[in-house]
Amino acid sequence: MMLFVFFFLGLFTAIAQVIITREYFVVFFGQELAIGFILAGWLLWLSLGSFFYSKVVSKIKNQLFWFSLLVSVLPFLLLIEIIAIRNLRALFVVPSYMLFSLPVMILSVFLVQGPFCFLTGLLFPLGLDIDNKKNKFTVLDLYLIAALGSLAAGLIFTFIYIPYSNHFTAAYFSAAVLFVCLLFFVKLLKLKRYFIYIYFSGLVLSLYFTAGSGALDSYYNLQRWKTFSNGIELLNNRDSNYQNIAIGVRDGQYSVFENGRISVSFPDDYADAQFIHPVMMQHKRPKNVLYFGLPANAIIREMAHYNVETVEFVQPDPLIASMLTSLQNLHDIKKTALINDEARHYLENTRKKYDLIVCSLSAPSTAFIGRYYTKEFFEEVKASLLPDGVFVSKISSFGEEIPGYDAAAYFTLKSVFPHCLVSAGDVKYLFASNGAYISMNADELKERYKNKRINSEYFNRYVFKTIFEKDRILEFVKELEERKEKIINSDYEAGGYYLNIKYWMNLTSVRLPGVMKVLFEPWVIFLLLSIVFVLFYRRRLKLSLRVNISALVSGFSGSFLFVLIVLAFQSLKGSLYGYLGLFSGLFMFGLFAGVFTSRKSKNINPAKLALAQGAFVLASIGVIVINYFFRGAVSLIPVIGMFMLCFLSGFVTGFMLPFLVKLHHLPGMKVSYSASIIYAFANLGAALGAAIGAAFIIPIAGFIESAILVIFINLLCGILIVKQS
Structure with a gap:
């Protein structure tokens, strides 16, 4: 017994x-x-x-x-x-x-x-x-x-x-x-x-x-929620194969928390517009778009100004899309699709080719998100783009004392695409393409926007100057190129984990990286x-x-x-x-x-x-x-x-x-x-x-x-x- x-x-x-x-x-x-x-x-x-x-x-x-x-x-x-x-x-x-x-x-x-x-x-x-x-x-x-x-x-x-x-x-x-x-x-x-x-x-x-x-x-979920939500009301909490997902609301704005950390809030019309218009300016005529990130109405509404025919939204975690379905109705583009598949798995198996692939995810402070900033992922993206296709990503800054995530993403992207640009600031844009149409020249983007005769309630052509400051970008790129430590992220290496431990060590009173x-x-x-x-x-x-x-x-x-x-x-x-x-x-x-x-x-x-x-x-x-x-x-x-x-x-x-x-x-x-x-x-x-x-x-x-x-x-x-x- x-x-x-x-x-x-x-x-x-x-x-x-x-x-x-x-x-x-x-x-x-x-x-x-x-x-x-x-x-x-x-x-x-x-x-x-x-x-x-x-x-x-x-x-x-x-x-x-x-x-x-x-x-x-x-x-x-x-x-x-x-x-x-x-x-x-x-x-x-x-x-x-x-x-x-x-x-x-x-x-x-x-x-x-x-x-x-x-x-x-x-x-x-x-x-x-x-x-x-x-x-x-x-x-x-x-x-x-x-x-x-x-x-x-x-x-x-x-x-x-x-x-x-x-x-x-x-x-x-x-x-x-x-x-x-x-x-x-x-x-x-x-x-x-x-x-x-x-x-x-x-x-x-x-x-x-x-x-x-x-x-x-x-x-006790509610007790845990109160320790990181700052007064936001909890609507839903579920576990997937990838993470714990919690959704809260305050003053009509929804927030998605992934493993306790806020990843995105919506609706945020002005922030979404300031992200999507510089992105759409990187392609002459974007018809078919693949978007890794939250399927927000504001994103779709602003894309509609460019006569986009199809846009497919894929999440790193498919459960998020199903949890958000009841909170918003997608509109403005006839063929808007929510793909019920993990993003990288979908990209590995699709035969479609896209004009524009956009990656709008939270910062890669974990390997779960870091998988979307590796050489293997960028190669999969490149294989799914049309010859004049463009890939766009963004990365949030972690502050001057803990550099690395932005630099690693930039150097990894450069190892795959012949043309690659990076902006400066708290939110850094990463543009990559096989062609040379991509640009971070504020005057050029302002002219493109004007020629397309776009009239958005939440964006105007003068915003390009604030996003893409020429001198600041040149200084930042120079500083990146002069760094001795140039990490190339890979699915099979531990570069992302090394950056994580540096970030952790920075939070201690003893600096020992x-x-x-x-x-x-x-x-x-x-x-x-x-x-x-x-x-x-x-x-x-x-x-x-x-x-x-x-x-x-x-x-x-x-x-x-x-x-x-x-x-x-x-x-x-x-x-x-x-x-x-x-x-x-x-x-x-x-x-x-x-x-x-x-x-x-x-x-x-x-x-x-x-x-x-x-x-x-x-x-x-x-x-x-x-x-x-x-x-x-x-x-x-x-x-x-x-x-x-x-x-x-x-x-x-x-x-x-x-x-x-x-x-x-x-x-x-x-x-x-x-x-x-x-x-x-x-x-x-x-x-x-x-x-x-x-x-x-x-x-x-x-x-x-x-x-x-x-x-x-x-x-x-x-x-x-x-x-x-």
């Missing part, structure tokens, strides 16, 4: 992990790099809980009672954590418009996750010890079944909970199933009556919260690792210490590769928010398969451990292969490859666990004690891999070099294990 308890405990905690990550994702404005800190905080507390058990809790009596009581508390700690995350900005006094600074983000993740994760880390070895006394199953059997529960959680959350329920429903229905299992556990083992009271109380409360989950979700870039350059990391290796190599290390080092490196490599893969997936597809549960499930399925494959291995010795350690090299090579050999492939191929690599990373990590536990275990030592020590070191390494990898190594070194780093670390660790034997 303990197998079923561990299965549903693994299922519940895995669902909790995905829920917590998604909740943080919204509060942190969709910053993908936060995933590393969230995962690191989770793993670090698990490690501390496991270590605390090995030193303190393992000695207490009546362990079954404490296991029962603590399991019953777990779901309600999750409730408190969700509420705390949704009110995180109020708790840490972070303004509604501002990103969390790096220290505050780390502190908030560490503190809020603490109680739930610490208790989870303590419960697993406690349950192992209880079962070990009954001599029914091995430690590895129970770890294996918990991993299988986590796989089930990933699949259920991705394909059932996301489309049909909210986070509270997902959490408390899963908790109710766990308590039903525990009640059968009491009956089969004929335990004392008070166990029934504990579990039945937990079941009743879980069902109560499940029944009221809709009201709970609505109430330059120091961090040097410290986490690949050659510096390789040098430091080599020095550490030599220091260890020259000493005679005990077997237990070598096993602990191997567990640390295995945990580091497994979580580092997981973060590397999911960040690469977000750069490529942008739908990590919806598929995070699936990635987690695949990793855990790999863990399950790895443990199952190696658990009955005999005659374990350091040489075999070193060989198993080298298996991380294969997973890392897979990352490199996808980056080098499938760049030009249909996007489905690298996506399938990333799913497979996630499974492989989990498999190698799981394959290592039986080796580590068996080598660490000595005669007269409890197996649960060895397992808890290995569990603690592996989780500590995993926490370091997630935090350092996501925050510094991957953004600075890039995807390829980061994969090479994993290869290097595991080769050094394997040599250390073998040579010291």
